[in-house]
Amino acid sequence: MTDFSEQSLRGFGFSWPAALSLALASQLTYRQDDTVKAIATDDWGMASCDPFSVDDTQGFIAESAGVLLVVFRGTESLGDWITNIGALRINRRYGAVHRGFFKAYEDVDDIVRPRILAAAQANKAIWLTGHSLGGALATLAGMEMPDGVQFAGLQTFGQPRMLKRKAQVSTETRFGSSYARFVNNDDIVPRIPPLFGHAGSLLHFDHTGNLMPPQIEGLESLPDAVGAPLTEAEFETLKDEIKAIQGASSAGGPELEGNFDVSVEGLIPGVDDHAMERYISAIRRQVIPTGAEVEVAFESVGGSRRARTAPRPMASGAPELEGMPGPEAFGGPVLESAPFERDEFLGEVDDVFLESVEAVVEAAPDVPALPYLVRLRGSAWSPPSGVKVNSQFSGFATVLATETQLEQLRVDPMVVSIEGSRDAGMMELDDSVPFVGGDDIHRPPVGEKGDAAFVGIVDTGVDILHKAFRDANGKTRIKAVWNQRDSSGPTPKAVDPTVFTQDYGTLVLADEIDQHIQDFEAGTGAPSILLRDPWQHGTHVASIAAGQATGNLASGMAPEAGIIAVMPNMQTTPGDPPSLGYSNSHIDALVFLKTAAAGGNKVAAEGKPIAINVSLGMNAGAHDGSSALEAAFDGITGGGRDEGCVIVKSAGNERGHGGHAETTVFLGMTEVTWTAENLPRSQDYLEAWFAALDDVAFVLVDPSGNRSDEVSFDQPVISTVLGGNNVDLRLTENHRDNGDNRLVIMIRQQSQPIQPGQWALELIGRVIRSDEARVNIWVERHNSRALKFDDQEQDMTLSIPGTANTVITVGACNTSEPLRLNRSSSYGRTRDRRAKPEVCAPGHGIKAAHANRSDLSAVVSMPGTSMAAPHVAGALALVLSARAKEAGARQFNARQLQKAVLKTTRNFSHVHHPGFGYGVLDAKALFEDLIS
Numbered sequence: 001m002t003d004f005s006e007q008s009l010r011g012f013g014f015s016w017p018a019a020l021s022l023a024l025a026s027q028l029t030y031r032q033d034d035t036v037k038a039i040a041t042d043d044w045g046m047a048s049c050d051p052f053s054v055d056d057t058q059g060f061i062a063e064s065a066g067v068l069l070v071v072f073r074g075t076e077s078l079g080d081w082i083t084n085i086g087a088l089r090i091n092r093r094y095g096a097v098h099r100g101f102f103k104a105y106e107d108v109d110d111i112v113r114p115r116i117l118a119a120a121q122a123n124k125a126i127w128l129t130g131h132s133l134g135g136a137l138a139t140l141a142g143m144e145m146p147d148g149v150q151f152a153g154l155q156t157f158g159q160p161r162m163l164k165r166k167a168q169v170s171t172e173t174r175f176g177s178s179y180a181r182f183v184n185n186d187d188i189v190p191r192i193p194p195l196f197g198h199a200g201s202l203l204h205f206d207h208t209g210n211l212m213p214p215q216i217e218g219l220e221s222l223p224d225a226v227g228a229p230l231t232e233a234e235f236e237t238l239k240d241e242i243k244a245i246q247g248a249s250s251a252g253g254p255e256l257e258g259n260f261d262v263s264v265e266g267l268i269p270g271v272d273d274h275a276m277e278r279y280i281s282a283i284r285r286q287v288i289p290t291g292a293e294v295e296v297a298f299e300s301v302g303g304s305r306r307a308r309t310a311p312r313p314m315a316s317g318a319p320e321l322e323g324m325p326g327p328e329a330f331g332g333p334v335l336e337s338a339p340f341e342r343d344e345f346l347g348e349v350d351d352v353f354l355e356s357v358e359a360v361v362e363a364a365p366d367v368p369a370l371p372y373l374v375r376l377r378g379s380a381w382s383p384p385s386g387v388k389v390n391s392q393f394s395g396f397a398t399v400l401a402t403e404t405q406l407e408q409l410r411v412d413p414m415v416v417s418i419e420g421s422r423d424a425g426m427m428e429l430d431d432s433v434p435f436v437g438g439d440d441i442h443r444p445p446v447g448e449k450g451d452a453a454f455v456g457i458v459d460t461g462v463d464i465l466h467k468a469f470r471d472a473n474g475k476t477r478i479k480a481v482w483n484q485r486d487s488s489g490p491t492p493k494a495v496d497p498t499v500f501t502q503d504y505g506t507l508v509l510a511d512e513i514d515q516h517i518q519d520f521e522a523g524t525g526a527p528s529i530l531l532r533d534p535w536q537h538g539t540h541v542a543s544i545a546a547g548q549a550t551g552n553l554a555s556g557m558a559p560e561a562g563i564i565a566v567m568p569n570m571q572t573t574p575g576d577p578p579s580l581g582y583s584n585s586h587i588d589a590l591v592f593l594k595t596a597a598a599g600g601n602k603v604a605a606e607g608k609p610i611a612i613n614v615s616l617g618m619n620a621g622a623h624d625g626s627s628a629l630e631a632a633f634d635g636i637t638g639g640g641r642d643e644g645c646v647i648v649k650s651a652g653n654e655r656g657h658g659g660h661a662e663t664t665v666f667l668g669m670t671e672v673t674w675t676a677e678n679l680p681r682s683q684d685y686l687e688a689w690f691a692a693l694d695d696v697a698f699v700l701v702d703p704s705g706n707r708s709d710e711v712s713f714d715q716p717v718i719s720t721v722l723g724g725n726n727v728d729l730r731l732t733e734n735h736r737d738n739g740d741n742r743l744v745i746m747i748r749q750q751s752q753p754i755q756p757g758q759w760a761l762e763l764i765g766r767v768i769r770s771d772e773a774r775v776n777i778w779v780e781r782h783n784s785r786a787l788k789f790d791d792q793e794q795d796m797t798l799s800i801p802g803t804a805n806t807v808i809t810v811g812a813c814n815t816s817e818p819l820r821l822n823r824s825s826s827y828g829r830t831r832d833r834r835a836k837p838e839v840c841a842p843g844h845g846i847k848a849a850h851a852n853r854s855d856l857s858a859v860v861s862m863p864g865t866s867m868a869a870p871h872v873a874g875a876l877a878l879v880l881s882a883r884a885k886e887a888g889a890r891q892f893n894a895r896q897l898q899k900a901v902l903k904t905t906r907n908f909s910h911v912h913h914p915g916f917g918y919g920v921l922d923a924k925a926l927f928e929d930l931i932s
Contacts (some may be wrong), residue, residue, distance in 0.1 A: 003284065003734055004044045009067045011129055012152045014180055014201075016287045022071075022129040022155045023182075023283050027276040029059050029073035029134065031693075035769050037058050039693070044647060054107040059134065061115050067127065068119035070112060070141060071813035074132025075837045079242045079264035080273060081133065085160075094174075095167025098196055101160070103141040104133070112141055117358040131276050132189055134418075135159030135181070139199070143171060148356025153178040158189045161196035163230060165541070166800075171199035183227055184278045185639060186895075188270030194232045207639025207805070208395035208631055209282035210378050241268065247911035257774050263912045266902065270896055272625075272805060273780050277832065280739050281626055285377075299822050305808065337541050369400040370422040371584040375628045377414045384408035390502045390584070391591035394635035398584040402748070416735075417736055419628050421581025432842035436817040438557045438925030441878050447926070450558025453881035454479070455546040455605070455873060456593035456612035456625055457565040458586060459538030462849035464513045464531045465520055466555070466858075467537060468547035476880060478514045478548070479562050482592060483508070483530055484585055485571035488597070492592055499601040505569070509602060530567070533851035538565065540862050541615050543773070543849035545870035546877065551857030553849060556924065557874020564596055564603060568616065582618050582773035586801075590636045594645055598721065609644030609880035609891055613873035614807075617652050617799025619659050620687040620780040622830035626738035632806040640806035640895035644880060647894065648873040650865035651837045652799030652812040652826035655915075658788030661777045663876070665696055665765040670776055673790045676703070678756035680748070684787055685780040688743040688761070689831065691770035692734055696763055700727060700744055704755030711743070712766070715781045724752030738832075758790070778832060795914055797826040798836055806894045808876075808901055809836050811915055812843025812868040819920055820844075825865055827914040835912040839900045841921040845867030870899065875923035882931045892907045892930065904929050 006025045027038055038047035046062040046069070059072040074083035075313045088099040091511065119126050124468050127512075128151060130138040135156025142154050154175050163171060171179065181200035185207045190198070204212045219721035230238065245263045265271045303844040325692075369388065374397045381397065388400040388408065398421075401409060423508050433439055439447050446610065462469065462478060469478050482492060484505040492500035492507045521527035534540040545565050547556035551862040568585035592614060599607025621627050625634075637645050654660065661672050675685065690696055697712035700724040710727040711718045718729040726748045735742045745761070747754055763775060776796060779787045802809035812822040822843055828836035850860035876897055881889055892900075902908075904926045905919030912918055 003287070003694050003739070004065055006045050006067060009069065009152065010101070010125055014153065015180055015281065017154055018127075018153065019180065019182075020283045020436075022069075022127060023157060023276070023280045025062070025069060025071045026074075026131040026134060026157055026282060029071050029131070029420050030076070030276070031769070031771065039769060048855035052111045054111070055104075057104045057107045057137065059108070059130065060111070062117070063115075063124075063445040066124055068115065068124045069129070070116065070138065072130035072137040072141070073136045074130065074276075077261055078132070078274065079246060079261055079526045079789060081193065083239045083242050087195055092143070092167070092169035096164035096165050096790055097140065097143075097163040098136070098160075098193070099649075101133070101136045101162050102140055104145070105137045106636045108117050108295070113145070113887050116141070116145055120149045126150070127152050128154045129157075130157065130275065131279070133160065136162045139171065139179075139208070143174065147174075148364050151175065151178060153180070155180045155182065155931075156200070157182045157276065158184065158187045158274050160189050160192055160200070161194075161198055163197050163199055165197065168199045169199050175200065177201055182279055182283070184282060185273040186227075186270040187273040188238075188268060188775070189274050190227060191230050191270070191907075192238070194230050194235050205279075205282040207634055208375075209285055211286070213615055227647055227696065229586040238268065245910040253452070259911055261833050262829060262833060263444075263910060264569050266912050266918070267899070267910065272834055273353055273834065274420075277452060279736060281737065284736060284739060284781075306774065322471040344539040366690035368575050368601070369402045369405070371581055372401055372406070372409070372582040373397075373419045373421055373587065373628050373632065374399055374409065375416040375419075375631070377416055381412075381414045384412060388503070390504070391588045392501070393591055394632075394638060396587065396632045396635055412924045417628060418702045420584065420820040421583035421585070432846050432871060433554060433557060435842055436921045437877065438871075438875065438878070439555075440924045441539055441927050442555065442559070446927070448878050448882045450546065450561035450770055450874070450877045450881045451869070451885040452608055453558065453877040454559060454562045454564055454597045454608050455542070456597070456610050457542045457545070457563060457879050458568060458593070458614045459540055459541050459565070459616065460535035461530065461533035461538045461567045461851075462542045462563065462565040463533045463539040463849065464527060466518060466543070466849050466851065467550040467856045468543040468553055470517075470548065471560070472762070474517075476500050476510055476517060477548075477563050478513055479500060479510050480596060481508045481513070481531060481565045481567070482506070482589070483567045484588070485567060486528075486530060492611065496602040500591055500592065500597060529852070536851040536860070537615070537866065538567070539861075540846075540860065541613060541866055541870045544846060545611075545613055545874040551859070553847070553853070553857055553859045554906075556848070557871055558877035558881065561874070561877045562604070562608065564593055566592060570616070573827075581797065582616075583632070586614065587632050587636075588611055590633070590647070594636060597645070597930075610646075611873045611876040612645070613870045614647060614801075615650045617802060618780065619652075619654060619799055620685055620778045620793060621800045621803075622687075622689050622735075622738055622740070623776070623778070623796055623798065623800065623803045623830050624738055625803055625834065626739065626804045627800070628808075629699055629803045633801040633804040634806045637806055640898065641893050643891040643893050645894065646876055646880075646892075646897045648809045648869050649802040649804075649807045650799070650869040651809050651828075652797065653822070653824035653864050654797040655824050656783060656792075656795050656801060657824070658790075658792040659779050659781060660790060660793050660795075661789035662793040662796070663775050665690070665694065665763050665773050665775055666767055667765045669838060670763045670765075671760050672775075673760045674757050674779065674787050675790060676754060676756050677786045678753075678857065679786040681786055683749065683787055684747040684754055686745040686777060687780075688745070688775055688777040688786075689864045690741050690775040691773070692739050692741060693769040694741070694765070694773060695743070695767035696728065696765055696775065698731070699762040699763070700729060700745065701760040701762065703759060705757045709765070716775045721750070722747075723755050724750060725754055726750045755784075760868050790839060795827045796829065796831055798828050798830065799826060803836060805834075806898060807871060808838050808894075808898050809917075810865060810869040810872050810921075811837045811840035811917060812863070812865040813840045813916065813920055814844045815842045819916065821915045822863060822865070825868075825915060828913075828917075830915055835917075838898060839905055839919065839921050840871060840915070841868040841871035871923075872921055875921060875926055876901070878923065879927055879930050881925060882927070886932070897930075899927050900926055900930050
């Protein structure tokens with residue numbers, strides 16, 4: 001919790017450090033009273049802290065020599081709270097306000113008022129803050145005080161609507177620019193209840209955590225505006241939906257009662273965005289001043305490694321900013337208006353660590369540039385000279401940079417973070433279409449087969465000769481195949497330089513594919529083996545989503561859809577050029593697919609909507625939707641708002657494979673162990689994540705009993721040798737993506753192969769203050785699966801980026817009643833407790849196209865969530881295609897499709913299951929729900 005600064009609250013008016021401190025205080029209100037007091041006094045340096053609780057109104061008052069901080073808590077169960085909101089008002093001297101909110105404040109007025117009046121008499125800086133309902137109570141607390149009381153500021157997070165017109169004017173007059181009202185993306189709470197309004201200066205974060213431009217006066221009232229208030233009818237519908245979830249959870253018995261809030265978050269768009277953690281993450285990125293050091297994530301990149309260089313001083317001598325940030329500040333950092341010392345943003349890197357990195361760099365002089373995923377403060381960014389940008393969109397960019405250019409990126413004021421793109425990930429492997437109702441859509445009277453949509457496939461490739469991918473005239477339906485691994489060219493940029501920015505790999509278009517088919521059938525030539533998908537996985541997936549019937553192969557979900565395929569270059573094998581890694585290869589693939597589908601280019605002259613299927617995933621990461629990779633997947637669809645583009649991801653097949661462990665830490669030592677097999681590999685990579693409130697140190701022990709030094713917040717980086725293996729341990733406090741703490745473990749083969757046997761990670765609890773005190777550890781997956789935790793945890797085994805917010809994640813089940821989940825199908829929920837996966841679909845013994853066979857109609861049976869996901873992608877392609885044919889109709893976006901998929905599942909019960917999601921895909925019900 002070191003981001004809190006009492007010093008930032010000594011001044012008056014807005015500053016980002018003060019905003020972060022108030023956000024952390026608002027989050028703290030949800031903790032137990034003893035934890036609140038300990039953190040406020042021991043960690044934050046406040047002289048006193050007094051929690052209060054009267055009926056359902058709770059919070060705390062913290063005080064120092066110069067500051068009084070009054071913090072109100074929101075509601076524990078958002079679903080219950082929403083259903084109980086009324087619309088009555090009560091008249092106060094400053095205007096009419098929401099009656100229920102005022103009564104909640106009135107319960108603690110006799111506690112809060114004397115403290116505020118005493119602080120005002122002592123000329124202290126008085127701050128009011130709160131999250132959700134707490135924000136409304138903080139506003140009322142300020143308005144209820146005598147006019148002579150001056151406040152340093154009022155800042156609220158996800159505050160509900162609570163003021164009538166006169167009260168709005170009075171509040172604006174009293175607080176002026178010292179009232180900042182934060183809204184995160186599509187947070188539902190600031191849109192309710194209807195018939196009431198807001199005051200304060202709105203600071204609205206988009207889905208990437210960047211500030212939106214200031215809204216025009218009155219824009220919020222427009223029906224399509226972001227954050228527009230719900231109508232009375234919409235609000236009643238919302239309450240009915242929540243009551244249905246509540247009833248289903250209660251009817252399910254004790255096992256399902258605890259799933260109520262999770263189900264609400266999954267079914268009601270905008271509830272996820274209300275989490276206080278989301279607000280803190282966005283504000284934290286704004287606090288980092290222009291010119292501050294940017295951390296380069298310590299990752300394996302293309303067989304080599306890079307890390308950030310030594311810490312660099314932050315910018316100093318900048319002018320102060322009075323009051324609220326103006327329009328020029330949106331999209332970039334705002335300079336603080338009060339002194340603020342912050343020397344622990346990113347931890348430190350010692351010389352030993354840097355020397356180990358430099359040694360690897362010197363050993364790979366033939367790799368002049370390596371891939372990185374760059375997170376930006378806004379879209380208006382130009383790269384430093386020489387940095388090659390392959391894709392740039394929605395606050396992200398994939399780049400190739402040398403060590404020198406990496407330093408230029410680090411000092412770029414528009415760069416928030418830089419992550420290496422690891423070599424990682426693996427594949428997530430004729431009655432299924434009828435089982436989910438796809439054939440009902442194909443037949444008259446509907447007769448929809450997806451011809452007005454594209455299906456995007458990011459996988460091992462597509463066999464261009466297989467007859468499943470041809471139209472009725474024998475021509476290919478594959479519009480393009482971009483093979484990122486083939487360096488012979490032409491690249492997408494070379495093929496269409498005015499449209500595509502990706503300047504590597506080889507792009508093959510439909511005309512060339514048709515020529516290959518003609519030559520092959522005439523016996524005059526054969527295409528490259530890479531165009532026949534020798535790994536077979538992608539062909540199988542593509543035919544489930546968009547294959548046509550041929551031979552013994554039944555039709556896929558959207559048998560007339562156009563197909564655009566990308567073969568990502570994410571793992572290095574002997575003789576290959578350096579891999580782009582999972583992040584860059586997949587982000588570039590998604591940008592290419594969306595751009596191609598928009599039309600007006602060499603791939604597609606006519607624009608069509610696209611459903612993109614991704615069946616390759618990673619394992620290590622926070623699994624909470626906050627990482628740059630997860631956020632970038634959300635960014636492809638504009639946070640789910642861009643029409644005509646949706647991404648579907650397989651849940652993964654990690655259950656039972658020992659890739660995840662969870663342990664509870666305490667003030668002592670616990671241990672997590674894993675067994676390493678004697679299999680060839682260059683490195684093992686693990687990530688451990690734990691709550692920001694906890695302080696845990698770690699020691700790594702190899703199978704021979706050799707021990708590393710202790711890595712802790714005092715010594716966050718350890719580079720050593722254990723049994724001939726180079727070992728790096730790196731601990732990051734308050735990681736900028738989510739504010740939690742991360743430990744990275746890298747074990748690399750050097751003079752000796754990676755030691756087989758039992759490795760152990762000792763966890764030493766030094767300060768434990770979180771409610772659950774849990775540490776989650778994931779091992780990055782490779783096809784060898786060389787590591788397995790001895791005490792594995794089945795939950796939270798979804799592969800990344802299926803944990804992203806707007807990606808539809810699919811588990812695998814059988815094709816008969818009763819439903820059975822595949823034994824390996826990964827379980828949710830996410831680490832931040834969101835409802836994932838959304839849905840399941842057939843993934844057991846699915847018969848689909850067999851690649852690289854002499855029989856061009858060959859069929860093979862494969863299991864896995866990879867086979868489940870394309871059922872959903874194909875079903876969405878049918879919906880998008882039918883919608884495109886409705887004259888004047890706006891195309892659906894990813895958020896609309898996501899909600900429709902889970903609400904139309906077979907046997908939909910309103911209750912989420914960590915494996916099945918909300919039920920099995922019902923393509924017919926989905927289609928009927930969305931298409932008139």
